[in-house]
Amino acid sequence: HINTLGNAKVRQDYHDALVNYFTPFKDQLSDDSKRRLEKNPLRILDSKDEQDKQFLPGAPRIIDYLDEESKANFDQILEMLDQLDINYVIDNDLVRGLDYYTGVIFEFMVEDKSIWESASTILGGGRYDNLVKEFDGPATPAVGFGIGEERLMLVLQKQNPALFADQGIDFFITNIGQETQIKVVEIARLLRKNGLKAQYDVDQKKLKAQFKKADRANAKFVITLGAKELSDGVLNVKRLADGQTFRFSFGDLENMNAVMKQLKE
Structure with a gap:
């Protein structure tokens, strides 16, 4: 699953659009999302609260706020994935509320219902161009990811039990x-x-x-x-x-x- 956050201006424009969208529903949002609306509305899109879920399908999509440079970069990445025969899903619901994320973001998801009833993320990451700078370092382009190791082991155990056989x-x-x-x-x-x-x-x-x-x-x-x-x-x-x-x-x-x-x- 892949999406993009664009550049700083794209992110700010999208931030403003989310505030404008969710503000009329503020009294109906969960307490966490009310706080997020003031500080970081992108995180509302990650909410698992039933109070919030009803408003998520109609929320603005960041892809509609991309400028030409951000869209060209995203299209180039998708084209490379196509050329390498790497399957992907453009996921408009995939966002990151942390400020150090920039540009492309991605998650590897397991959609096997014999393991979990709904799709579950085992790896997530993206571009971190602001991360080093936030820790008082120089501006450094970067990309990275985090793995849910326990989830990954559960998937491996289910899909390839021979790996876990005691071979001494x-x-x-x-x-x-x-x-x-x-x-x-x-x-x-x-x-x-x-x-x-x-x-x-x-x-x-x-x-x-x-x-x-x-x-x-x-x-x-x-x-x-x-x-x-x-x-x-x-x-x-x-x-x-x-x-x-x-x-x-x-x-x-x-x-x-x-x-x-x-x-x-």
């Missing part, structure tokens, strides 16, 4: 002795850097309890690191599927492709 982890690193703690972190970082899922016991519980954690995490392999392994520069790796154990040097981990190939044979 690749490695659980068990360790014994305070002197091994740093090495455990180094190994975990190295494994993760190679795109592998790795965990270790930050609570430093007894070895038996750590193996139970590995089982609960559905780990494929368990690395055991103690004082002797640290001294010898080796790692014992157990494949939990069949109990087979492997022995690698610390240096072997620099070639994780070869290590993983051997572990999976």
Whole structure:
């Protein structure tokens, strides 16, 4: 969903038009919208109050107040979206009441009624040309957006449940002795850097309890690191599927492709 707020003059003209439109209905507006009418009438258009909704369909549309420059800019953006095969809806009800917004504004909406009864926004943003200046910085053209992370996760969970299936982890690193703690972190970082899922016991519980954690995490392999392994520069790796154990040097981990190939044979 996309719209534009135009430039400062467009916004002021639209502000005045909204005031002229809503003023005759002032006594029938909600208390919040009465306050907004004095300070920021654009925010009335976002109202969810039933008292206000009856007046919204007849409210002026900002697209009717665009000057030539603002309209040309908006048309250029729409043309680019068309050329890139990006679907969009010109939404005249889409506005922003915050002063730092300028020009184009947009929202990504989910219209799947199996998830929500009505369309729901999961991402919204636009041009922020006045934002840096409002924080005492230099005038800086900008664009940005905010995501409703929880909503996005709900959508993903509904539309692609396989993403949320518990597939376990690749490695659980068990360790014994305070002197091994740093090495455990180094190994975990190295494994993760190679795109592998790795965990270790930050609570430093007894070895038996750590193996139970590995089982609960559905780990494929368990690395055991103690004082002797640290001294010898080796790692014992157990494949939990069949109990087979492997022995690698610390240096072997620099070639994780070869290590993983051997572990999976």
